[in-house]
Amino acid sequence: MSxxxxxxxxxxxxxxxxxxxxxxGDLRRVxxxxxxxxxxxxxxxDISVREAARxxxxxxxxxxxxxxxxxALMTAVxxxxxxxxxxxxxxxxxxxxxxxxxxxxxxxxRAYLRWALRNxxxxxxxxxxxxxxxxxxxxxxxxxxxxxxxxxRILEAAQAKGQLRPVDLKTALITGRALVYxxxxxxxxxxxxxxxxxxxxxxxxxxxxxxxxxxGIVR
Amino acid sequence: MSxxxxxxxxxxxxxxxxxxxxxxGDLRRVxxxxxxxxxxxxxxxDISVREAARxxxxxxxxxxxxxxxxxALMTAVxxxxxxxxxxxxxxxxxxxxxxxxxxxxxxxxRAYLRWALRNxxxxxxxxxxxxxxxxxxxxxxxxxxxxxxxxxRILEAAQAKGQLRPVDLKTALITGRALVYxxxxxxxxxxxxxxxxxxxxxxxxxxxxxxxxxxGIVR
DNA sequence: ACCTGAACACCGTTCAAGT
DNA sequence: ACCTGAACACCGTTCAAGT
Numbered sequence: 001m002s003x004x005x006x007x008x009x010x011x012x013x014x015x016x017x018x019x020x021x022x023x024x025g026d027l028r029r030v031x032x033x034x035x036x037x038x039x040x041x042x043x044x045x046d047i048s049v050r051e052a053a054r055x056x057x058x059x060x061x062x063x064x065x066x067x068x069x070x071x072a073l074m075t076a077v078x079x080x081x082x083x084x085x086x087x088x089x090x091x092x093x094x095x096x097x098x099x100x101x102x103x104x105x106x107x108x109x110r111a112y113l114r115w116a117l118r119n120x121x122x123x124x125x126x127x128x129x130x131x132x133x134x135x136x137x138x139x140x141x142x143x144x145x146x147x148x149x150x151x152x153r154i155l156e157a158a159q160a161k162g163q164l165r166p167v168d169l170k171t172a173l174i175t176g177r178a179l180v181y182x183x184x185x186x187x188x189x190x191x192x193x194x195x196x197x198x199x200x201x202x203x204x205x206x207x208x209x210x211x212x213x214x215x216g217i218v219r
Numbered sequence: 220m221s222x223x224x225x226x227x228x229x230x231x232x233x234x235x236x237x238x239x240x241x242x243x244g245d246l247r248r249v250x251x252x253x254x255x256x257x258x259x260x261x262x263x264x265d266i267s268v269r270e271a272a273r274x275x276x277x278x279x280x281x282x283x284x285x286x287x288x289x290x291a292l293m294t295a296v297x298x299x300x301x302x303x304x305x306x307x308x309x310x311x312x313x314x315x316x317x318x319x320x321x322x323x324x325x326x327x328x329r330a331y332l333r334w335a336l337r338n339x340x341x342x343x344x345x346x347x348x349x350x351x352x353x354x355x356x357x358x359x360x361x362x363x364x365x366x367x368x369x370x371x372r373i374l375e376a377a378q379a380k381g382q383l384r385p386v387d388l389k390t391a392l393i394t395g396r397a398l399v400y401x402x403x404x405x406x407x408x409x410x411x412x413x414x415x416x417x418x419x420x421x422x423x424x425x426x427x428x429x430x431x432x433x434x435g436i437v438r
Numbered sequence: 439a440c441c442t443g444a445a446c447a448c449c450g451t452t453c454a455a456g457t
Numbered sequence: 458a459c460c461t462g463a464a465c466a467c468c469g470t471t472c473a474a475g476t
Contacts, residue, residue: 024441043349050468059442061471066440070469129408130262141413148413167431174405174414175398175428181410182401183393189348191400194360194367195393209394212386216435243460269449278461280452285459289450 028066028076030056035077039121044131049073074125075132079140081122086143088115093150101157102164102218108151109180109210116184117202124188127181151177167217179213180206247285247295249275254296258340263350268292293344294351298359300341305362307334312369320376321383321437327370328399328429335403336421343407346400370396386436398432399425 024030034055035047049070050060067073092111096104116123125131126140134141155173158164164172183206186192197205243249253274254266268289269279286292311330315323335342344350345359353360374392377383383391402425405411416424 027440045349048468049470060469061443062441064470127408127410129410130264134409144413168427170415171424171427171431174402174416174424175431177410177414178401178405178428179394179398180401181405182397182399185404186393186397186400189346190353191346191348191396194363195396196389197393205390205393208387208390209397212390212394213432213435216432246459267449268451279450280462281460283451 024056024058024062027056027058027062031063031066031073032076032080035073036080036122039077039125040119043121044125044128047074047077071132072136075137075140078125078132079137079143081119082126082140082143084122085115085119085126086147089147101154101161102214104154105151105158105176106210106214108154109176110207112180113184113206113210114203117187117206120188123184127185163219164217165219172217176213179209183209243275243277243281246275246277246281250282250285250292251295251299254292255299255341258296258344259338262340263344263347266293266296290351291355294356294359297344297351298356298362300338301345301359301362303341304334304338304345305366308366320373320380321433323373324370324377324395325429325433327373328395329426331399332403332425332429333422336406336425339407342403346404382438383436384438391436395432398428402428 031052034052037055038047038051047070049063049067052073053060053063056062063073067076089108089111092107092114093104096107152169152173155164155169155176159169186195187202187206192199192202192205250271253271256274257266257270266289268282268286271292272279272282275281282292286295308327308330311326311333312323315326371388371392374383374388374395378388405414406421406425411418411421411424
């Protein structure tokens with residue numbers, strides 16, 4: 001399920017069966033992949049430097065040549081997860097009609113929810129903030145800021161097109177995000193059964209929540 | 220700031236200065252208090268059985284006479300936090316006009332947000348689900364269910380009074396909760412600076428989000 | 439330049455022994 | 458019945474030594 005990172009490029013020896021080289025060659029990437037896998041299988045807290053090292057076939061100290069601490073590994077993991085997230089959001093947005101910002105906004109919310117529901121552990125790592133310091137996560141902050149800017153522009157376009165009631169844009173933006181973030185976390189944190197939502201209807205309920213919000217701000 | 224739990228009732232000796240007794244007397248409660256403090260000072264992950272034992276002045280193994288595992292301690296912590304949460308919500312609800320369910324609903328949302336913002340670590344322990352199993356947390360589930368039921372009844376009353384547009388109640392209920400939960404977590408998880416919300420205006424922004432949602436469902 | 443392997447301080451948990 | 462203190466397996470992290 002994860003990308004194959006087995007090819008440890010050893011330049012000098014062209015033999016078919018080669019001994020495990022002393023230098024790994026791509027350890028950093030392999031550690032991040034292993035950590036993503038550990039999170040997906042268990043949860044964010046199941047990521048451990050030692051276990052990632054074990055899965056990469058290196059000694060416990062080896063990762064510290066590439067990451068100064070567990071937090072630094074978590075940051076790299078979060079950056080990779082955020083990158084995948086942004087990619088999927090962008091892809092989903094293409095499917096919305098170019099001339100209808102309101103539908104684009106809706107599509108954004110739906111794509112956000114879907115990715116969160118299907119990648120709960122990775123979503124949690126990105127969003128919980130406990131797992132790394134946001135100061136040092138340059139790429140992540142950029143990806144994140146891009147998403148926020150994009151969402152704002154789409155909502156502005158909807159307003160400019162006269163699709164909205166007279167609402168404060170910033171308030172609407174924050175409220176909309178709070179809604180999808182909250183719903184995603186309710187699902188991930190296991191709240192929904194208490195609200196009478198079975199697991200096979202979570203996506204539908206999420207869409208209904210989005211639509212109720214939209215109905216409230218649309219003209 | 221925490222309730223004084225110093226009185227280790229020793230029945231036999233009425234002397235003023237008494238030696239530290241072998242039996243603690245109230246260890247369970249003291250451990251929970253210590254854990255709540257640890258969470259408040261650092262974060263949920265700063266709760267450790269050993270540190271709680273240290274602060275209670277007992278050996279590392281002692282807590283396991285009262286809690287089968289760290290998870291069991293976390294469950295007790297969560298139950299205490301949820302109890303405090305419910306108490307404050309109930310108190311806030313009294314201040315809302317008895318004949319205006321919509322304002323009661325609003326008040327509920329505001330009280331929810333305020334408690335979350337002022338007790339972020341405890342709120343996180345209650346809501347994240349990662350810290351304990353909800354099956355074994357009987358009292359917490361009861362407190363939680365009570366809150367959900369109450370919220371539902373208030374919204375029903377608002378509808379019965381003709382205060383709402385024709386919306387699906389369950390959808391409105393879930394959407395409303397997703398909104399306040401999401402906003403609370405955005406604040407706790409450190410998202411709000413990215414959305415241009417300074418720390419001294421968080422409560423106000425939260426209130427605005429609630430009001431925008433209400434404006435969308437009110438008649 | 440990158441990895442090994444032993445070491446250290448820490449944690450959760452267990453258990454025989456003490457009171 | 459409840460607590461001590463040593464023990465064990467585990468983790469993050471460091472560092473001299475190897476390649």
